[in-house]
Amino acid sequence: MIWSAWRLNRAPLLVSLTFIVNLIVAAMTAGIYIPNYPNWTWSFGGICSRWNDVGPCRPETALTLSTLFALLLPLLFGMFVGVPTFAREVDSQMHVLSLTQSTSRVQWYFARIVVVFLPISGAMLCLGLALHWAAGPSRDSMSTSGKPSVKFSLFDFPHFETAGVVLGAYTLVVLLIGSTLALVFRSGIMAMLATLFVFLFVPVAFTWIAREHYGTPTVRSEAIDGLYRESEYPPNPYYTTDGTWVIDAGYVDASGATVRPETTRCRPQYQDGSGEKRADESDEQRAERARLDRTNRADRFDACLKDQGVDGFDIRYYTEDDFWRFQAIETGLMLTFSVAIGAIGLLQVRRLS
Known part of the structure; x- marks a missing residue:
């Protein structure tokens, strides 16, 4: 079962992992170079104005693009990896052959999660940690009073979503959303569109509304x-x-x-x-x-x-002392969503004919 899941999904898996590794290398390289330039700090959006710009502009661009891709990749993986992982077999009825070869439905379902979803989610977690490491020294600056300061807060968008462990949890939950919707709709196109819609309301809207209530300010x-x-x-x-x-x-x-x-x-x-000044003053x-x-x-x-x-x-x-506590809480919430969505997906697998 594991071999079958690997054979059917190795191409998107390897492409995804290769792309993530390249982003990790780019982010860490930028994190090494940017602090070496005096009086230069990075913030999201910093990018070269011309293709032949040199100096800190290039690592700044690399860090901005790495952060941007980290923000978009969970959704893209959900639509173009999570959905096809199951839609490919269900649409062509290939799952029937697998389920008639003494393979349980539970094994068939979880084999794809273990082989495809978990490695991608783990790689995205590493990307989040790399971006957190790179963003730290790259945002250091001096205030107008001459005191050390930072260009942005790690709680700011999109840094909280991309620079930490929660990035891996986001990726897993969206992959499971895509796969579950593929099993519900039995149509890859419909599942992709629904994944886009659900992503905007579950991980995005929920966390933006709930995040400030993770503690007492x-x-x-x-x-x-x-x-x-x-x-x-x-x-x-x-x-x-x-x-x-x-x-x-x-x-x-x-x-x-x-x-x-x-x-x-x-x-x-x-x-x-x-x-105005008076005449007698x-x-x-x-x-x-x-x-x-x-x-x-x-x-x-x-x-x-x-x-x-x-x-x-x-x-x-x-304060930023609460950053990792908030990351842990939001990661836990996303993993809870993942369990719930995975249960719905397993229920849909049991209903496959």
Whole structure:
């Protein structure tokens, strides 16, 4: 049974593994070269603008493309490996010969999972670890204050999905989705289209909705400071330089509940010429008057927000210390999905005539 599964699927298996190995080599090579260039950091999307560019551009492009392929490969494997692995035999009725040669349906089903799906999923797990290793030193930089910082958080898309062990679990679940849909529809084309549709809702939508609830975020409470936060160029609470993943930020009341005040009615009215220097004042007096005016406007703005129930500004976030815990939780969820989908696939195999 193992030999039959290998003989029928060795071509897509070897092509898949070869492609993954090439991506691993490209990612690790880029991870070695990029940190060697001073004042150069990598972020997803960095790519050569011209084909003959040299320097860090080429390893940067290699790391971007490796990450992009890692993001797309689970879906592509599900559609073009998971579906054909079973659809090829079911469509041509080749499974009938296998099932009449003293081979149980359970053996027939799991032989293909062991021979085809597990090696590809294992190779994708290695690719995820290689991308995590390469992305680490490649994102290091310096902040404007001269302190060490990072270009992006490992929680950011698409790094969480591709740079860790969860990549292997994504691949396995989509391979099983494709194979199960092939057994349900008995049509390769329909199964491929359904795999694309299901992939967007099960691993993608679910994890994006559920991920922030894997733990209890740290809460940092700040002053209201409404005039500054509602200015023309307000601070972005979601931007960090230490890899922190901010999941929510906003005004809260005394109990910590989110408040959405009507900030437009709190905006101060500016008088024409109020900032100009008066004839009877020095530059120091003008600066002091401007400072007191700004303070007064800020106090009135905050008082207006307080009248609407605002008591502070909370930022909820996770640090990168939680990264591997989140990876383990999401991997466990994907493996649970895999077991459930595999059970459905086995049920469909038992119904094959």
